[in-house]
Amino acid sequence: MRQASPAALRLSVWAYAHLLRAYPASFRAEFGGEMALLFSDCCGDEWRSAGPAGVCRLLARAALDTLVSAPPLWAERLEETMKGHSADRRWGFWLADHGLAMGGLALLAVGAATSWWAMSLGWAALAIAFFAWVAEADGFAVPRPGRVAIRRGGFDIPLAFKVRRGERVLLFVCEEDPERGGWSDVYTVLDQPKGTDGSDGFEPLYCLPPATPPSGWSLRGRVPVDDLRFEHHERVVYVTRGSLERSLSAAGM
Amino acid sequence: MDSPRTPGSFLPLPDAELEILIALADGESHGYAIMRAVAERTEGRRWLGPGTLYTALKRLRAARLIEEVGASRDAGGEEARRRLYRLSHFGSRVLEAELDRLSTLVRHGRKRLHILPSGGRS
Numbered sequence: 001m002r003q004a005s006p007a008a009l010r011l012s013v014w015a016y017a018h019l020l021r022a023y024p025a026s027f028r029a030e031f032g033g034e035m036a037l038l039f040s041d042c043c044g045d046e047w048r049s050a051g052p053a054g055v056c057r058l059l060a061r062a063a064l065d066t067l068v069s070a071p072p073l074w075a076e077r078l079e080e081t082m083k084g085h086s087a088d089r090r091w092g093f094w095l096a097d098h099g100l101a102m103g104g105l106a107l108l109a110v111g112a113a114t115s116w117w118a119m120s121l122g123w124a125a126l127a128i129a130f131f132a133w134v135a136e137a138d139g140f141a142v143p144r145p146g147r148v149a150i151r152r153g154g155f156d157i158p159l160a161f162k163v164r165r166g167e168r169v170l171l172f173v174c175e176e177d178p179e180r181g182g183w184s185d186v187y188t189v190l191d192q193p194k195g196t197d198g199s200d201g202f203e204p205l206y207c208l209p210p211a212t213p214p215s216g217w218s219l220r221g222r223v224p225v226d227d228l229r230f231e232h233h234e235r236v237v238y239v240t241r242g243s244l245e246r247s248l249s250a251a252g253m
Numbered sequence: 254m255d256s257p258r259t260p261g262s263f264l265p266l267p268d269a270e271l272e273i274l275i276a277l278a279d280g281e282s283h284g285y286a287i288m289r290a291v292a293e294r295t296e297g298r299r300w301l302g303p304g305t306l307y308t309a310l311k312r313l314r315a316a317r318l319i320e321e322v323g324a325s326r327d328a329g330g331e332e333a334r335r336r337l338y339r340l341s342h343f344g345s346r347v348l349e350a351e352l353d354r355l356s357t358l359v360r361h362g363r364k365r366l367h368i369l370p371s372g373g374r375s
Contacts, residue, residue: 023304027307027308027311030311031307031310031311034283034284034307034335034336035284035303035304035307037285037335038284038285038288038303038306039303041285042285042288042303061300061302062302062303062304064302065302065303065304065305066302066304068304068305069302069304069305069308070304072308073308
């Protein structure tokens, strides 16, 4: 029997640990440790029975397994992120559909001129990365009239399309009350300025983390938190439209 | 209103999930043991990769066809990180229904091809 090579096995396990990043964070948190342990055991088996070639084969099979099993999890994750907000869901699916379609077309075009399997793997990896990037985002934001951006890690990445919706109110959340100090029990509601391109505001209502309100927005009023109903989705909290409208109307705003 | 949860509503089972349920029919087991059991039973023709295995376990657990019964008790250290799974009562019923469905399919197929149960042709 061959002696196990700690360095070769460690390298394979290290490579697989990086492959695990192709899975959503929640899945990794739950199963990543066990998956890495299982892969490490398989590496040991392969090394003993087939040597380095067996370990390389195993790593290649595990990479293919990842390519097949990760996308459905990202699709689930994306749907969960978008659930409960029709506008978000619409844009999310627009992105998923068009992004994949464009990726597929590019794959066909470039793959036809070169090694098809290498290009396929490359584009599949890009597609997974794209899904990951979108699904891990904090949500969608409307940084300025007519524009939509993906908000991630405090940055807005603008998308190349516009929205035109009929609603005007955007909820701005002040988590720390500047007047009283500590946590706020009121939410600040701001009117979004009328769009310069003729649009009249946007449908989504967002609870944003503490930040300076965009210039040009006017204060509409303050709403007691107890009157609002919230929907929680991952790291994003939405206020239901009905509860906001009721609360604004009760406050005469 | 949700439709009633019947074994038939889970059929046909995807291959990986069927293999896992069969492996768990012998008793509680962890991921690595399930993978080994499937490979041994199929003489190495079927390899459940870690991704396929754990996504299937996640789905089966969410559908309550299997239950998690804690960490492996036979050893400490890394072994203790392995979670054990077992077939639930409902999971057994689903597995039975799937095996019945496959048996019927095989019986009809053989009948159509005039193949005897031993493998010869009539």
